Amino acid sequence: MIEELLPPGVASSEAFDDEAPAVLFPAEAALMAGRRERRRRQFATARACARRALAGIGREPVALLPGPGGAPGWPAGVVGSITHCEGYRAAVAAPAGTVAALGIDAEPAGPLPEGVLGLVASERERGRLAVLGARDGSVPWERLLFCAKEAVYKAWYPATGLWLGFADAEVALSREGTFRAVLRPPVAAAAVVDPVYEGRWLVAGGLVLTAVVRHAPAGVAP
Ligand SMILES: CC(C)(COP(=O)(O)OP(=O)(O)OC[C@H]1O[C@@H](n2cnc3c(N)ncnc32)[C@H](O)[C@@H]1OP(=O)(O)O)[C@@H](O)C(=O)NCCC(=O)NCCS
Incomplete structure (x- = not known):
C-alpha cells in the first residue's frame, strides 16, 4: 500500500504481521534485550522492512539503531523512514542524492x-x-x-x-x-x-x- 504514495526511486517494504522478522544484528539485539515481546517483534519486523527497502536501492543490509531523538541511523548516503502501528509495519529508503527528506x-x-x-x-x-x-x-x-x-x-x-x-x-x-x-x-x-x-x-x-x-x-x- 505505501508504495502508492511514493515516487519512482523511493524503495519501500511493508508487513501486516510479525511472521517474518529480520535476524537482528548484535547491536540491535542488545538494544532490544529486556524489552517487551511486542516491542521486540515490532522492531524486528520493521528492520526486515528497512533492509528490504535498502536492498531495493541496491544497498547492503546494516544494523539500524536509533540515533539522537529516536530517528533511525540510516547508512551514509541514504534517507529513510520507519513506521509501525497495530497490524502494520513499513520502511522506505532512497539515495540521499535524489531525495533530501522522507517521512512516513x-x-x-x-x-x-x-x-x-x-x-x-x-x-x-x-x-x-x-x-x-x-x-x-x-x-x-x-x-x-x-x-x-x-x-x-x-x-x-x-x-x-x-x-x-x-x-x-x-x-x-x-x-x-x-x-x-x-x-x-x-x-x-x-x-x-x-x-x-x-x-x-x-x-x-x-x-x-x-x-x-x-x-x-x-x-x-x-
Ligand atoms: C517520533 C514520532 C513521530 C513517532 O511516531 P509514532 O506514530 O509514535 O510511531 P511510529 O511507529 O509511526 O514511528 C516509530 C518510528 O519512527 C522513527 N522515529 C522515531 N523518532 C524519530 C525522529 N525523531 N525522527 C525521525 N524518525 C523517528 C523510528 O524509526 C521509530 O521506529 P523504531 O523505534 O522501531 O526505529 C512520535 O512519537 C512523536 O514524538 N511525535 C511528536 C512530534 C511530532 O509529531 N510533531 C508534529 C510536527 S508537525
Missing part, C-alpha cells in the same frame, strides 16, 4: 482518542477538518491530520535535529490524497529549510498512511 506514518483508521485533536490541531486546521468531514464522512480526517503531522516530523527531524511541535506546522489536507504542511517562520528560519512539505495520503485496509517526500536539489552528489 501509519495509524489505525479510526477517531483520535478523546482530547487529542485539541493538542495537535490549530483552530484553523479544525475548521478545515469540519468542512472536509461535512463533504466526506468516510475519511477519518482528524486521524489523518495527526498522521500527516507525524510524517512531517519524521522528514524534518533527521535533517535538522530539532524538535517540531504540533503547533509549528499548519497542515492542509486535500480530498484528492495530498497534503501540504507549512512550517511557522521561526522554526523554518532556525533550521534554514524550505518551510513547505508536500505529502500524500491514503486510507485502506483499516489504516491511514501518509508519506512526505522532499526531492534533493538538482546537482547534489549522492
Whole structure:
C-alpha cells in the first residue's frame, strides 16, 4: 500500500504481521534485550522492512539503531523512514542524492482518542477538518491530520535535529490524497529549510498512511 504514495526511486517494504522478522544484528539485539515481546517483534519486523527497502536501492543490509531523538541511523548516503502501528509495519529508503527528506506514518483508521485533536490541531486546521468531514464522512480526517503531522516530523527531524511541535506546522489536507504542511517562520528560519512539505495520503485496509517526500536539489552528489 505505501508504495502508492511514493515516487519512482523511493524503495519501500511493508508487513501486516510479525511472521517474518529480520535476524537482528548484535547491536540491535542488545538494544532490544529486556524489552517487551511486542516491542521486540515490532522492531524486528520493521528492520526486515528497512533492509528490504535498502536492498531495493541496491544497498547492503546494516544494523539500524536509533540515533539522537529516536530517528533511525540510516547508512551514509541514504534517507529513510520507519513506521509501525497495530497490524502494520513499513520502511522506505532512497539515495540521499535524489531525495533530501522522507517521512512516513501509519495509524489505525479510526477517531483520535478523546482530547487529542485539541493538542495537535490549530483552530484553523479544525475548521478545515469540519468542512472536509461535512463533504466526506468516510475519511477519518482528524486521524489523518495527526498522521500527516507525524510524517512531517519524521522528514524534518533527521535533517535538522530539532524538535517540531504540533503547533509549528499548519497542515492542509486535500480530498484528492495530498497534503501540504507549512512550517511557522521561526522554526523554518532556525533550521534554514524550505518551510513547505508536500505529502500524500491514503486510507485502506483499516489504516491511514501518509508519506512526505522532499526531492534533493538538482546537482547534489549522492
Ligand atoms: C517520533 C514520532 C513521530 C513517532 O511516531 P509514532 O506514530 O509514535 O510511531 P511510529 O511507529 O509511526 O514511528 C516509530 C518510528 O519512527 C522513527 N522515529 C522515531 N523518532 C524519530 C525522529 N525523531 N525522527 C525521525 N524518525 C523517528 C523510528 O524509526 C521509530 O521506529 P523504531 O523505534 O522501531 O526505529 C512520535 O512519537 C512523536 O514524538 N511525535 C511528536 C512530534 C511530532 O509529531 N510533531 C508534529 C510536527 S508537525
